[in-house]
Amino acid sequence: MRKVWLGVLALVLLAAGCSQRQEDDESLAIFKYNESAGILTLDPIYAKDLPHIWACNQLFNSLVAFDNHMNLVPMVAKSWDISEDGLRYTFHLRNDVQFHEDECFSKPRFVTAEDFVYSFNRVVDKQLSSPGAWIFASVRHEDEQYAFTALDDSTFQIELSKPFPPFLGILSMTYASVVPHEAVEYYGDDFRSHPVGTGPFKFQYWKEGVKLVCRKNPNYFEHDAAGERLPYIDAVSVSFLIDKQVAFLEFIKGKFDFMSGIDARYKDELLTYDGQLRQKYEDKIELITEPYLNTEYFSFFIDPNDSLGPDRSKALRQAVSLCIDREKMLRYLRNGIGEPGTGGMIPAGLPGHSSTIGYGYDLKRAQHLVAENHLEGYLLQLTTVADYADIGKFVQSQVEQIGLQCKMEVMPPATMRSMRSSGSLQFFRSSWVADYPDGENYLSLFTTPNFCPAGPNYTHYSNSKYDKLYDKALLCNDLQERARYYTEMDSLMMQDAPVVVLFYDEVLRFVNKRVKGLGSNPTNLLDLRRVRIGEGF
Secondary structure (H helix, E strand, C coil): CHHHHHHHHHHHHHHHHHHHHHHHCCCCCEEEEECCCCCCCCCHHHCCCHHHHHHHHHHCCCCEEECCCCCEEECCEEEEEECCCCCEEEEEECCCCECCCCCCCCCCCECCHHHHHHHHHHHHCCCCCCCCHHHHCCECEECCEECEEEEECCEEEEEECCCCCCHHHHCCCHHHCCCCHHHHHHHHHHHHHCCCCCCCEEEEEEECCCEEEEEECCCCCCECCCCCECCCCCEEEEECCCCHHHHHHHHHCCCCCEEECCCCCCHHHHECCCCCECHHHCCCEEEEEEEEEEEEEEEECCCCCCCCHHHHHHHHHHHHHHCCCHHHHHHHHCCCCCEECCCCCCCCCCCCCCCCCCCCCCHHHHHHHHHHCCCCCCEEEEEECHHHHHHHHHHHHHHHCCCCEEEEEECCHHHHHHHHHCCCCCEEEEEEECCCCCCHHHHHHHCHHHECCCCCECCCCCCHHHHHHHHHHHCCCCHHHHHHHHHHHHHHHHHHCCEEEEEEEEEEEEEECCEECCCCCCCCCCCCCCCEECCCC
């Protein structure tokens, strides 16, 4: 047994040494970034947040993908057909997509339709408890047998139980990545730490909490317009420094190539009050900004037994939305990052968004609503988390200026999530980042069937007209017509004011100037296929 353990230790040290030598080799083009939140798994069926999605996006591919302009493009599927009734999706697969070379294979292994049947059945397997099982909720199934079918090696088909126009975009999600059964069976539970996919990079080394290294996949199937095989760079290195301040200093020193978002502790160091990069960093760093499919808002829990009654409760919610100066909030608390939330829940950039259906800053109207409905002195209990305490305090001060009382409580995120699910919070911080780029993703938050805990309707907003419009939209395959349904729904919901939309977020990317081709996109996906690193571009 001792010899076995010594052998394992030697392999680990060898892998660590190889990865370190690879990073120390200045002739190699290595993209380096830090992930302070850490990574728990590299199995794509558990990639539920950006840290895991970013890592898995380097290792795996799905049938389809979105480009930086949010156009749906082929990936492993070279084309597809959708039946006239919107129930049958048939995908025609590329024949040159190879899984990463790995000891679980005896010879080079190319992707077939059966691999997607296997991969998608893993997502819906209840024993595996993937948080992504919901993406196949519209797929026809009976006795846990889902309608995933391999018609032949290069033709894969999915049948839905009812039309769902956003379904094709959902298939771009990391959950829907293709994996080989040989690797899952060979590594068992260790597949989480020894992933095998088809992506532009292949797994090399992971010391949890310290370093993850992925190297270039020499057999990757995509080429650029000139015929050069992607990716361009040799490797990706991810560090896991928990302290964001330390990670920021390392980025400034050039130890990391990229930083996404900005922490309150150093935002004034990097940015001016109007959101521009400070002059002293212009020769080292490029700032890339883009609208982000993320709506930040505060939610009300609509209690049918509220002592105010439905009319006064609605007036209270409208008054709170009207009394918040969103432009001032963004200018002083976020250095101008984001757009004021004067529209509905659907953010700018998605069909159905309207900038005029929400609430602007109208202090007199808010005060009038309070006085007319005898709400003076009413106590509003606001709940938030530490990272948003400054915005919470701002909202608190704005609410108090219209004659209401507002008490703020800061909770740990896990505690707030638990109390939110049980309907124990009156007024609480919320946000929604699009799982897929379609307005339906935001509007489903307010349908009656999605009442928590069964779904994400934490407000318990219910409106029969809204529900009927939602059902109509799902039967509509024409994007423009569906967008009109979305706007009508969003407008109706905003009149009832179950949420206070604060702002639509922006993607902020700080990039070392030695990096070219990174770009940005509204989902903040980290795509390194076309990145180049070096001097003199």
